[in-house]
Amino acid sequence: QSALTQPASVSGSPGQSITISCTGTSSDVGGYNYVSWYQQYPGEAPKLMIYEVSNRPSGVSNRFSGSKSGNTASLTISGLQAEDEADFYCSSYTTNNTLGMVFGGGTKLTVL
Amino acid sequence: EVQLVQSGAEVKKPGESLKISCKGSGYSFTSYWIGWVRQMPGKGLEWMGIIYPGDSDTRYSPSFQGQVTISADKSISTAYLQWSSLKASDTAMYYCARRSVAVDYWGQGTLVTVSS
Numbered sequence: 001q002s003a004l005t006q007p008a009s010v011s012g013s014p015g016q017s018i019t020i021s022c023t024g025t026s027s028d029v030g031g032y033n034y035v036s037w038y039q040q041y042p043g044e045a046p047k048l049m050i051y052e053v054s055n056r057p058s059g060v061s062n063r064f065s066g067s068k069s070g071n072t073a074s075l076t077i078s079g080l081q082a083e084d085e086a087d088f089y090c091s092s093y094t095t096n097n098t099l100g101m102v103f104g105g106g107t108k109l110t111v112l
Numbered sequence: 113e114v115q116l117v118q119s120g121a122e123v124k125k126p127g128e129s130l131k132i133s134c135k136g137s138g139y140s141f142t143s144y145w146i147g148w149v150r151q152m153p154g155k156g157l158e159w160m161g162i163i164y165p166g167d168s169d170t171r172y173s174p175s176f177q178g179q180v181t182i183s184a185d186k187s188i189s190t191a192y193l194q195w196s197s198l199k200a201s202d203t204a205m206y207y208c209a210r211r212s213v214a215v216d217y218w219g220q221g222t223l224v225t226v227s228s
Contacts, residue, residue, distance in 0.1 A: 003156070036214035038157075045207055045221050046157065051214035089157055091214065098171045099147070099159050101211065106156040 022090030030071035034093035134208030
């Protein structure tokens with residue numbers, strides 16, 4: 001299955017805001033409000049940060065927010081902190097495969 | 113508390129078979145899809161397949177169809193991922209994950225190393 005398209009890397013300085021994009025098609029991101037975002041530290045399992053485009057699970061900082069416009073979803077991290085440095089993956093419901101879900105290729109966030 | 117606990121790391125030789133496990137607790141195991149996700153060294157996340165333990169409905173990604181078998185034993189709330197003949201290219205971290213509208217819980221991962 002084709003992965004959703006994410007930038008390979010983004011960077012920002014502490015205190016700044018950054019946005020990670022996730023581009024799909026009308027068969028996934030654009031067609032359904034089932035976009036989710038995951039943070040993964042090296043050697044650890046991914047952690048759910050955003051679900052259903054813009055909802056935060058209990059315990060996730062409100063510095064993390066999600067949005068969607070057309071076929072592109074976005075994760076914004078405000079007030080960047082050193083601890084935010086990690087890999088981020090988007091995911092979406094899709095009608096393009098029998099599994100019903102597809103991941104993005106991942107984005108490495110570097111805090112300068 | 114919802115938990116997915118996976119079996120430990122494995123070191124195998126090419127051609128050997130392997131079955132790894134994922135035990136769910138703290139929720140109704142038969143009411144959620146469980147998926148397996150591969151992460152090769154330094155790479156991204158890939159869905160391998162999913163199973164609904166309630167009725168054993170199983171679906172595979174085309175890339176993994178015929179390469180692995182996913183199963184579940186609902187009597188012990190455990191899902192499995194198995195290989196009949198491992199290859200060096202199967203070396204990776206494997207995660208099980210509970211799916212609802214998103215993947216809300218992940219296992220800790222099982223590292224599989226295949227080397228002669």
